[in-house]
Amino acid sequence: MAEMTVEERIHEAIEQLTSAERRAARGLLANYPMLGLAPVAEFAKQAGASPATVLRFIARLGFRSYPDFQRALRDELQARTQSPLQRSRNRPRQESGNFLTAFAAQLAANISATASRIPQAEFDSACRRLADTRRACHLAGGRFTDALAAYMEAHLRLVRPGVRRLDGRMAARVDQLLDVKAGDTAILFDMRRYDPEMLDTVKLMRDRRAFVVLITDEWISPAARFAKVVLPCRVSIDRTWDANTAMFALVEALIARTTELAWPTASQRISANE
Structure with missing residues (x-):
């Protein structure tokens, strides 16, 4: 590890x-x-x-x-700053045996390391903010993490009102940020190699006095200095590509806990949707 x-x-x-x-x-x-x-x-x-x-x-x-x-x-x-090409040069030779089993073990180890290293107070703080339906929630991700933001948005929209994902284009995102109010919650994703536009987004969120929760990797995005809560996830598996499995598991944990905390609202919305 x-x-x-x-x-x-x-x-x-x-x-x-x-x-x-x-x-x-x-x-x-x-x-x-x-x-x-x-x-x-x-x-x-x-x-x-x-x-x-x-x-x-x-x-x-x-x-x-x-x-x-x-x-x-x-x-x-x-x-x-290592690129996928640089990491592939350091990659060990192809293992003998069952590749899938070995790969799954690496992912499981990443999830375990992530869960053990995120302070409970930080996780609980993020969930309480998400469950506060008085505050709007804004989500955004980068090249590979925007899919996680979209997945989280789809669930949160069923659980609570006032949820939206920011546009991937910075020009349009700046327009959307005009609607961010003091006290709103922002869930932002950024992993290596870090997105300069995400850093700009976090700065703008801070200027709007939003409560920023940053979900990042073990090296921690430079955007962390402007976030209220930082949730680092283990993504390295010593291969060409980093693995977002632990980050995805964290997203599912946030969704599950937020649903429990916001159950009076969530149950009505889920029932109406059904």
Whole structure:
């Protein structure tokens, strides 16, 4: 099983950090990962913390030294930007035996890792927002994840009112964003290699004061710095293509829990549809 990324470690540890260490964590998340590649004194200055606090923060994440921490960030940067062609060059030889069984085992491991590494508080927060029918819900995805946004939209429209998926064209999406109101909920998907237009969308959502839930991969999209809730999913399976199976499983879990929380409204809408 692949090790957690630095950003995953931060999200897992954030509730146990001191207030000073949280300043260091938030400073890094706001300029991730570039701030972590700077000298420790510069990191501390930009984050509004002392160098000693930064080093304690790094230790809380499980790193023995600042160079070890920076090495992990550089490895993440390399992994983030790998294309399918680059990944295929590193792919192991064709395994003997049942390919489908081995592949399914990898997918199952990704689902298990995703479920264990998403903080319950983050998942619950996303579900409560989705179940609040007073707030409109907006969804958008990228080249491969827009299908997940469409799948989620189709279910949520049966469960609650005020659900819509944003247009895939940025020009049309900007027009739709004019209707986003403060307090609305946005469910956005972004996985490597990250979509610059999704980053623009998240920034615009933040400017409209929407509550953004970002569903992303284990390297975590740059859009995370503008999201209220970040739900990272394990997608790597050491093959040419990343696998969205864990992301799909998370979507189904969000739909199931939201339906339960919004059952008074959901039951009436489902009954009327039937």
